[in-house]
Amino acid sequence: MILELDCGNSFIKWRVLQADGVTPVEGGVVSSDSDLLASLSNADKFQLKKCRLVSVRTLEETDSLVASLVDVFGLSVARAVPAREMAGVRNGYEDYERLGLDRWLALLGGFRLASGACLVLDFGTAITADFVAADGEHLGGFICPGMPLMRNQLRTHTRRIRYDDIAAERAHESLAPGRTTVEAVERGCMLMLRGFVLTQLELARQYWGKDFVVFLTGGDANLVSGVVPDARVVPDLVFVGLAMACPLS
Ligand SMILES: Nc1ncnc2c1ncn2[C@@H]1O[C@H](COP(=O)(O)OP(=O)(O)OP(=O)(O)O)[C@@H](O)[C@H]1O
Numbered sequence: 001m002i003l004e005l006d007c008g009n010s011f012i013k014w015r016v017l018q019a020d021g022v023t024p025v026e027g028g029v030v031s032s033d034s035d036l037l038a039s040l041s042n043a044d045k046f047q048l049k050k051c052r053l054v055s056v057r058t059l060e061e062t063d064s065l066v067a068s069l070v071d072v073f074g075l076s077v078a079r080a081v082p083a084r085e086m087a088g089v090r091n092g093y094e095d096y097e098r099l100g101l102d103r104w105l106a107l108l109g110g111f112r113l114a115s116g117a118c119l120v121l122d123f124g125t126a127i128t129a130d131f132v133a134a135d136g137e138h139l140g141g142f143i144c145p146g147m148p149l150m151r152n153q154l155r156t157h158t159r160r161i162r163y164d165d166i167a168a169e170r171a172h173e174s175l176a177p178g179r180t181t182v183e184a185v186e187r188g189c190m191l192m193l194r195g196f197v198l199t200q201l202e203l204a205r206q207y208w209g210k211d212f213v214v215f216l217t218g219g220d221a222n223l224v225s226g227v228v229p230d231a232r233v234v235p236d237l238v239f240v241g242l243a244m245a246c247p248l249s
């Protein structure tokens with residue numbers, strides 16, 4: 001079986017596929033290398049042979065994880081690397097190696113699934129938007145803080161904003177003006193998130209009229225799916241691109 005990993009800034013998303021490289025067996029989200037190894041420790045069940053991964057972590061962190069996977073499970077590991085061009089898409093960055101590899105893979109996956117122009121919105125630690133035209137030209141994108149960073153900045157840099165996760169969740173029952181601190185902050189950040197999304201949609205319409213597909217991915221994609229009813233929510237979009245960038249040899 002094949003192990004796939006998407007190593008983000010806060011979490012590692014993992015999934016195991018059958019040897020055919022298509023059929024999913026199991027997957028999860030973990031917050032550390034050791035939690036990942038623990039989740040996979042039942043490796044006999046998976047009979048892992050190969051791994052492909054994408055990481056936006058430092059080279060040292062990624063090397064260390066790869067070394068563990070080789071040591072513990074004897075896996076052969078393929079890593080996604082930057083490319084100027086792939087699968088009909090041209091990387092739009094001035095320095096193509098600087099474009100986050102998770103963004104690159106997600107937009108490769110989006111362009112493949114859309115077979116045309118697409119806007120890829122990823123809601124993780126950071127929120128990213130990427131624009132790919134129908135001819136495969138990546139026009140670039142935007143990066144801003146994700147929901148966890150927005151709320152934590154407020155909690156860290158103010159003295160009177162303090163609340164727990166349960167209260168935060170309750171605050172999202174509505175978007176009415178907040179009458180408590182937790183409601184005011186949570187709904188305020190939510191409106192920033194939605195405003196960002198609507199601005200991206202407006203830009204995509206200016207470029208392409210109605211002729212484009214919107215993809216939502218990342219752990220917080222569900223927070224905005226309501227404002228883009230036509231969007232395709234594809235939680236594993238990065239993995240779609242990963243399979244393209246690291247085909248099984
Ligand atoms: N099972 C889960 N475990 C952890 N976070 C989850 C889970 N399901 C949804 N989330 C949400 O996902 C968000 C994290 O997003 P995601 O996992 O896509 O990115 P990340 O790895 O933190 O960062 P990035 O990919 O931007 O580097 C958190 O804000 C959290 O609210």
Ligand SMILES: CC(C)(CO)[C@@H](O)C(=O)NCCC(=O)O
Binds near residue numbers: 008009100124143
């Ligand atoms: C923006 C993030 C953090 C999103 O995960 C990642 O894609 C990244 O570290 N990118 C490098 C900077 C860039 O894409 O311009």
Ligand SMILES: [K+]
Binds near residue numbers: 102122
């Ligand atoms: K991501």
